[in-house]
Amino acid sequence: MLQSYLWALQLSVGVVTISIIILCLKRNLRRKKKVKYNVNAENFLKTNKFFAPKRYSYSQVQKITNSFEVKLGQGGFGTVYKGSLSNGNFVAVKVLSESKGNGEDFINEVASVGRTSHANIVNLVGFCLEDRRRALIYEFMPNGSLEKFIYGRSSSSISQLGWEKLHQIAIGIARGLEYLHRGCDTRILHFDIKPHNILLDQDFCPKISDFGLAKLFLEKRSMISMSCVRGTPGYIAPEVVSRNFGHVSHKSDVYSYGMMILEMVGGRRNVETEVDHTSEIYFPHWIYKKVVVEEE
Structure with missing residues (x-):
């Protein structure tokens, strides 16, 4: 009886010891990843300081957003808050989630948007990097994203955009x-062109935003290599998914643009389940049959 008790006690102590060792190893691994990410990010910022916008501390970000009072939206990589700079200008502060991604999205945005200056590219005002706390500060777009206007069910949202305005936006x-493809010294591929990532200012001037999946490469290169699929289903070019369809290039963004134009024209998502007929579920196929097949 005593021997069985001692055996059980030894087993319990062994299990607890192993659990503690595993926990310590995991914490040490997370700490190393954190240090590696911070070193990579800091090295990148030093190397590209000419392109990088103003850097803010986390306490300054809290002040700008009034302790994150007004929430504008939430996405897969973080939450967006409305803020105000000391000069009175409104901004949109994108606070990136600490648990999402490996920091590549943050570096992508600073690297790509930080080197751009164009009326149709959202302006990156500044950024914050303190340990794992990351934030991107953009100019504020009062009319939000294009998405709510072309998918909106209310007549008020639809009536604000006529065909002429949609044409100007396109x-x-x-x-x-x-x-992005030809005007920069470094060619930028966005890889996530869709209505949600097109922001509209007070005059409905469109600005491309969200460069978290962007990829930069020298302009003389016409094709690039990729290790994983980037983008949103429904807008991804076939060659991004499978090399059987060709090489990935700036034309992959053009494909996404075309899919977005279809949604702007149709006033609906390209894939819509709430339709009267199953033939209408995939809009590109449906419109192809209407325009091409019925004419033959």
């Missing part, structure tokens, strides 16, 4: 893409 986005 042209503006195309000019922004042209600038």
